[in-house]
Amino acid sequence: MTTLAVSYADIEAAHHRIQPYAYYTPVMTSTTANARRETSLFMKCEHLQRIGAFKFRGAFNALAQLSAAQRAAGVIAFSSGNHAQAVALAARVLGMPATIVMPNDAPMIKVEATRGYGAEIVQYDRYTQDREQIGRELASQRGAALIPPYDHPHVIAGQGTAAKELIDTVGPLDMLVVPLGGGGLLAGSAIAAHALSPKCRVIGVEPEAGNDGQQSLQRGEIVHIATPVTLADGAQTQHLGNLTFPIIRSHVDLVVTVSDADLVETMSFLAGRMKQLVEPTGCLALAAVLSGKIDVRGLRVGVILSGGNVDLLRFAELVLKNPPIHAPNLL
Amino acid sequence: MTTLAVSYADIEAAHHRIQPYAYYTPVMTSTTANARRETSLFMKCEHLQRIGAFKFRGAFNALAQLSAAQRAAGVIAFSSGNHAQAVALAARVLGMPATIVMPNDAPMIKVEATRGYGAEIVQYDRYTQDREQIGRELASQRGAALIPPYDHPHVIAGQGTAAKELIDTVGPLDMLVVPLGGGGLLAGSAIAAHALSPKCRVIGVEPEAGNDGQQSLQRGEIVHIATPVTLADGAQTQHLGNLTFPIIRSHVDLVVTVSDADLVETMSFLAGRMKQLVEPTGCLALAAVLSGKIDVRGLRVGVILSGGNVDLLRFAELVLKNPPIHAPNLL
Numbered sequence: 001m002t003t004l005a006v007s008y009a010d011i012e013a014a015h016h017r018i019q020p021y022a023y024y025t026p027v028m029t030s031t032t033a034n035a036r037r038e039t040s041l042f043m044k045c046e047h048l049q050r051i052g053a054f055k056f057r058g059a060f061n062a063l064a065q066l067s068a069a070q071r072a073a074g075v076i077a078f079s080s081g082n083h084a085q086a087v088a089l090a091a092r093v094l095g096m097p098a099t100i101v102m103p104n105d106a107p108m109i110k111v112e113a114t115r116g117y118g119a120e121i122v123q124y125d126r127y128t129q130d131r132e133q134i135g136r137e138l139a140s141q142r143g144a145a146l147i148p149p150y151d152h153p154h155v156i157a158g159q160g161t162a163a164k165e166l167i168d169t170v171g172p173l174d175m176l177v178v179p180l181g182g183g184g185l186l187a188g189s190a191i192a193a194h195a196l197s198p199k200c201r202v203i204g205v206e207p208e209a210g211n212d213g214q215q216s217l218q219r220g221e222i223v224h225i226a227t228p229v230t231l232a233d234g235a236q237t238q239h240l241g242n243l244t245f246p247i248i249r250s251h252v253d254l255v256v257t258v259s260d261a262d263l264v265e266t267m268s269f270l271a272g273r274m275k276q277l278v279e280p281t282g283c284l285a286l287a288a289v290l291s292g293k294i295d296v297r298g299l300r301v302g303v304i305l306s307g308g309n310v311d312l313l314r315f316a317e318l319v320l321k322n323p324p325i326h327a328p329n330l331l
Numbered sequence: 332m333t334t335l336a337v338s339y340a341d342i343e344a345a346h347h348r349i350q351p352y353a354y355y356t357p358v359m360t361s362t363t364a365n366a367r368r369e370t371s372l373f374m375k376c377e378h379l380q381r382i383g384a385f386k387f388r389g390a391f392n393a394l395a396q397l398s399a400a401q402r403a404a405g406v407i408a409f410s411s412g413n414h415a416q417a418v419a420l421a422a423r424v425l426g427m428p429a430t431i432v433m434p435n436d437a438p439m440i441k442v443e444a445t446r447g448y449g450a451e452i453v454q455y456d457r458y459t460q461d462r463e464q465i466g467r468e469l470a471s472q473r474g475a476a477l478i479p480p481y482d483h484p485h486v487i488a489g490q491g492t493a494a495k496e497l498i499d500t501v502g503p504l505d506m507l508v509v510p511l512g513g514g515g516l517l518a519g520s521a522i523a524a525h526a527l528s529p530k531c532r533v534i535g536v537e538p539e540a541g542n543d544g545q546q547s548l549q550r551g552e553i554v555h556i557a558t559p560v561t562l563a564d565g566a567q568t569q570h571l572g573n574l575t576f577p578i579i580r581s582h583v584d585l586v587v588t589v590s591d592a593d594l595v596e597t598m599s600f601l602a603g604r605m606k607q608l609v610e611p612t613g614c615l616a617l618a619a620v621l622s623g624k625i626d627v628r629g630l631r632v633g634v635i636l637s638g639g640n641v642d643l644l645r646f647a648e649l650v651l652k653n654p655p656i657h658a659p660n661l662l
Contacts, residue, residue, distance in 0.1 A: 026357055028379075047606050048359075268643055275378050275608040275639035308606035312599055313654055316647035323644055 004250060005243040008195035010157035011164055011188060014061040018161060021093055022057055025049050025162070027169050032273050037289060039296040042173070044166040047278045047308025051117075053234075054162050054185055054306050055086035055149075061158030062147050063090045071096040073143040078135040080106040081234055082307055083149040088119035099144070101135045109311060150184030151241030160188025164196065166302050172197040174299035179284035179306045180204035180213045180255060181235035183244030189304065190251035200302075203294060204248065204255040205284040207232045207263075214255040216240050217248070231260045231318070234281030234307060256294060262287040264322040267315070270305070279310035335581060336574040339526035341488035342495055342519060345392040349492060352424055353388055356380050356493070358500050363604050368620060370627040373504070375497040378609050378639025382448075384565075385493050385516055385637050386417035386480075392489030393478050394421045402427040404474040409466040411437040412565055413638055414480040419450035430475065432466050440642060481515030482572030491519025495527065497633050503528040505630035510615035510637045511535035511544045511586060512566035514575030520635065521582035531633075534625060535579065535586040536615040538563040538594075545586040547571050548579070562591045562649070565612030565638060587625060593618040595653040598646070601636070610641035 025045045033041055046054040063075055074097035077087040084100045091098035098119040102111060103126040115121055124134050139146040148155065162185070163176060176193045178186045183204075190202040206213050210228025216239075224239040240248065248255075263280045266287040270276045278286075285303045288294050356376045364372050377385040394406055405428035408418040415431045422429035431445050435454040446452055455465050470477040479486065493516070494507060507524045509517045514535075521533040537544050541559025547570075555570040571579065579586075594611045597618040601607045609617075616634045619625050 052606065271608050271646075272643045275383065277602050277606040277608060312603045312650055315602075316650045319643055319647045320651070 004191075004247050005153040006156045006160070006188065006191055006247065008191055010153065011160040011192050011195070014057070014154070014157040015161045015164055017064050018057055018060050018158060021060055022161075023049050024165055027166060028274060028276070030274055033269070033290065037292075037296050038298065039289070040300045041289065041296075041303055042166060042170045042301070043286065043303045043305050044162055045276070046162055046304060046306045047276065047282050051082060051085040051089050052307055052309045053082035053086070053282070054159055054304070055082040056089060057161050058152075058155035058158035058184055058188075059083065059086035059147060060090040060093065062152060062154035063087070063094050063096065065154055066145055070145050073145070074098060076101065076135055076139045076142070076144045076146050077149070078102070078131040079149055080110055082309055084110070084114045084119075085117060087147055088114045088117035092118045099138060101131050101138070103131070107311065150182035151243050153243060156184050156188045156243060156247070158188070159185040160192040162304060163189035163192040163302070166304070167193065167196040170302070172300070173200045173302045175201045175203060175294075175296065176302040176304075177203045177205060177285040177288055177294065178304050179235060179281055180206040181281065182237040183213065183240045183248050185304065185306060186252060187244040187247035190247065193302075194251055201253045202251060203288070204252050205288040205293075206255060206257055207235050207284070208257040208259045210236060211255070211257045212237070212239055213248070214257060216245060217252070217255055220249070231263050231280040232284060234279070235284065256288050258284060258287040258291055258293060261322070262291040264318050266290055268319055268322070271319070276305070277308050277310065277315065278305050279307050282307040335522075335578050336484040337487045337491070337519065337522055337578065339522055341484065342491040342523050342526075345388070345485070345488040346492045346495055348395050349388055349391045349489060352391055353492075354380055355496055358497060359605060359607070361605055364600070364617075364621065368623075368627050369629065370620070371631045372620065372627075372634055373497065373501045373632070374617065374634045374636050375493055376607070377493055377635060377637045378607065378613050382413060382416040382420050383638055383640045384413035384417070384613070385490055385635070386413040387420060388492050389483075389486035389489035389515055389519075390414065390417035390478060391421040391424065393483060393485035394418070394425050394427065396485055397476055401476050404476070405429060407432065407466055407470045407473070407475045407477050408480070409433075409462040410480055411441055413640055415441065415445045415450075416448060418478055419445045419448035423449045430469060432462050432469070434462070438642065481513035482574050484574060487515050487519045487574060487578070489519070490516040491523040493635060494520035494523040494633070497635070498524065498527040501633070503631070504531045504633045506532045506534060506625075506627065507633040507635075508534045508536060508616040508619055508625065509635050510566060510612055511537040512612065513568040514544065514571045514579050516635065516637060517583060518575040518578035521578065524633075525582055532584045533582060534619070535583050536619040536624075537586060537588055538566050538615070539588040539590045541567065542586070542588045543568070543570055544579070545588060547576060548583070548586055551580070562594050562611040563615060565610070566615065587619050589615060589618040589622055589624060592653070593622040595649050597621055599650055599653070602650070607636070608639050608641065608646065609636050610638050613638040
């Protein structure tokens with residue numbers, strides 16, 4: 001049996017490291033959702049985390065463990081999403097330079113947000129240039145640390161602190177449902193859940209269009225797929241990581257999938273009933289519960305709402321194209 | 332000097348009465364808003380209250396004080412808004428019948444929500460019938476209590492519990508900014524604020540299109556206006572109440588107004604940056620701060636976000652028609 005990259009002790013250490021800098025996010029409940037699924041849901045609000053997503057936890061935990069010399073040399077990340085903002089803000093908090101490699105067609109709002117946290121942006125052409133190569137070259141030229149979005153033990157341990165906080169807040173769970181992209185959040189969550197609530201079943205949820213995680217668990221090896229076309233832009237990963245896969249294989253009971261339609265319906269539910277704006281990727285776990293993909297009857301179920309960074313105009317368009325079902329607003 | 336209808340002791344009593352049934356709503360902060368206005372804002376999230384608005388507090392406080400005989404006879408309210416849902420839910424919690432008089436062209440979602448809480452709906456034609464008369468006739472036929480939306484001491488005392496919780500949570504304030512319609516929330520908030528934080532300035536905010544409160548303070552008497560045309564449908568009142576006006580005159584320092592454009596910009600800010608869906612009326616107070624209508628520099632400022640019941644399609648349309656200014660998402 002191989003040793004996993006992350007232990008619960010690492011998550012506890014990460015918790016103490018990030019606690020003064022990250023938000024201890026609230027847990028929400030919904031009478032309507034509970035009644036509809038005959039369950040008790042406890043939703044961890046990581047869309048209210050700094051930068052609007054759980055990614056700040058892992059990025060900060062990784063950067064905080066760099067040596068003084070490494071901090072002075074700065075950090076590099078390639079991402080056009082929440083990881084970019086997470087690394088940029090964590091670097092600013094720690095007083096170190098950050099460089100983010102982003103495609104030159106990345107949404108202006110994300111470029112500006114990342115620049116707003118003080119990071120230098122290096123743009124590349126995603127059709128002719130390789131971002132990993134650009135990132136590695138920059139890192140080697142500058143002696144800077146390259147922080148990957150999920151396949152890093154400190155990142156995984158940091159992401160696990162959200163589930164730790166959730167169970168510390170609400171007590172033991174029968175089930176924990178977590179969005180799945182590259183597996184950093186799911187791997188960290190599963191270790192935390194099994195340490196604090198040993199009988200808790202842990203379930204990952206990925207978009208129907210990109211079920212590489214489900215396939216990987218079935219085949220017993222990391223399955224690579226083409227970039228999936230899905231609204232869940234934070235879960236458009238092509239494969240699990242070399243560190244996240246073994247943890248998921250050991251600690252996760254099941255991976256299920258949801259459709260883009262399920263995601264939009266869940267976004268509308270969260271906005272209309274719970275007054276919360278959650279991005280499509282952030283809706284994955286709740287969508288699996290509300291759509292009936294998982295049997296939650298009579299259980300105490302933790303659900304991670306992982307992020308809220310959806311462009312408001314995009315959100316409005318999605319809602320208008322997919323009007324929510326009108327039903328009583330039982331907050 | 333006349334005695335006011337509500338004292339702080341009434342608000343404390345209301346707090347103990349409603350505390351097991353109402354949510355103790357969270358207080359949110361925003362780095363972006365604080366930086367933009369050089370202030371410290373503490374936003375009381377009444378859009379996360381039961382029924383999605385502060386109105387549950389006042390309705391429950393009023394119904395809970397009815398005698399057993401009155402409870403058996405039931406309660407009547409006329410409203411097509413949050414007060415209807417508040418009375419319906421409070422009655423259900425207390426196990427008493429509720430009848431709500433609503434126009435037959437009220438939005439289906441509000442009718443269904445109110446019916447979902449178990450209330451009987453009596454519809455009327457708003458062009459040919461008088462809702463107050465219908466309400467009074469029903470009340471007298473059934474011996475039922477008629478609960479008005481704001482001009483009632485128990486309603487005012489109940490609404491004051493939100494400001495009490497806010498100051499109990501965050502400590503003394505330099506200023507408290509509150510939406511103003513009929514004045515129930517503002518009157519209750521002002522009494523609570525001055526009891527707990529004597530130097531706190533209390534400011535009411537109403538829509539530009541219907542500044543009857545501002546005019547009433549200037550003239551020293553209740554000014555009646557035509558029903559104002561504004562997005563803030565919860566503040567389309569024509570005049571302050573006989574009980575709320577004297578309290579506001581004694582305890583409120585200033586009433587300012589904001590435009591519908593200010594409200595939409597604030598809705599977009601709350602959704603885009605803070606991931607919170609707040610209805611136009613619920614945005615009044617924050618809109619006055621963000622638009623610079625009030626000088627908040629260097630102050631500790633309480634802001635009540637009073638409700639979140641905006642139809643999601645309507646919200647989406649408003650956002651699409653008034654695209655938010657894209658700027659870094661500094662949660």
